[in-house]
Amino acid sequence: MNGLAGKTAVVTGAGSGIGRASAERFAEEGANVVVADIDEEGGRETVDAIEDAGGDATFVDIDVSDVESVEHMVDVAVDTYGGLDFAHNNAGILTGFAGVTDIDEDQWEQLIDINLKGVWACMKAELSVMEEQGGGAIVNTASESGLVGMGGLSSYSASKHGVVGLTKSVALEYASRGIRVNAIAPGPTKTNIQANSPDTDADPRSLPFDTSAMTDVPMDRVAEPEEMAGATVFLCSDDASYITGHTLPVDGGQAAD
Template sequence: MNGIDGKTALVTGAGSGIGRASAERFAADGANVVVADIAAEAGRETVDLIEDAGGDATFVEVDVADFESVERMVDIAVDTYGSLDFAHNNAGILTGFAGVTDIEEAQWDKLLDINLKGVWACLKAELPVMEAQGSGAIVNTASESGLVGIGGLASYSASKHGVVGLTKTVALEYATRGIRINAIAPGPTNTNIQSGMSEGSDPSEMEFDTSAMIDVPMDRIADPEEMAGAVAFLCSDDASCITGHTLPVDGGQAAD
């Protein structure tokens, strides 16, 4: 992608799924990559994959729900590579289906802390660095559930609608400061979060719930690499006039 080679990219939730694919794509396009995840072993595996392919990557353990942890992550990125040009704020969880009255308060708080507060914390730490540089591009991971309502996913849908709204608002705030902020809205994707795997499970044992394909016009689920391609495009010079946009990458679901 134009404008990525030689720059620095930060990806949260980069230990698996969309985050890992995004980190690998940035590296393949020539960026130095900061691989950030709360799961240290998985994050280091992503670094190994990038380095084995000839790329440059550094792992940082981060809890996106803790602003001090996020601030440290950004500091390490700048200290290691000298800049922060791209960020993919991707870390998120899905705690399962439940009716709105069946969601426990602790479950609601945990999901919103990671999925929405986590994106805010990343933006709060990343934007001053990019503004000082005079340039930058950020992509947040929303969801199809951030564009429509889905029964049984009240907390997840609320968090992802929040990401969409936050993306629009911050994009307007920084539109004249050389920084673009967009989001992707993945549909059913072959990742741990879609398969309902528990934390620490072996990704090689993943089995996707094919019931998620029912409403996909293209009649297939997406691969994480297809999400990574959208992220790379939105960060590239080819998307130089795109900001405040949430791009559905969903096999046509949002068109239905």
């Protein structure tokens, strides 16, 4: 795609799933990649895969709910590669299906801290660098649950609706400053996001994908992480130079149903 070669991207949650696929796709298009994840083993595996394919990547340990940790991630990008051109704020958790009255306060706060505050913290750090250097592009990972309500997922849906609204508002703030801000809204994807919950000890990379809780998809299949990566990298590329403030459903037609 146009405009990525020689540039620098950061990807959060890049140790597995959509984040790993996104980091690898940025590298395939010629970008340097800062691979950010709280999972050091997974993150370093992503770096190894990129380097084995001839790309350039650097791992940074990050907790997106911690502002100082996020600022360190951006500092690493600038110190290592001289700037920051693209960001995919992808890290997130799903703490499982529960009725709204069954969600405890700690669970609610933890999910909002990672899924929504984390996106805000990342953009806050990324935007200052992008504005100083005269432009950039950001893609946030929302969800189909950020576009419609889903019973049993009230906290997750609230966080992802927040990401959609935050994306729109920040896009308007920075539209005249050369920075585009968009989001993707993945449908059912082979990511095992529920296993990424801090309450789960299982390694998400070792578990089979469970489609039992997924609703029907018009295209009659579950997406691959690489399909989300393709949409993300497109939105960062020059091919999307007049697109900002939008959330792109990548959901096999669910949003149209």
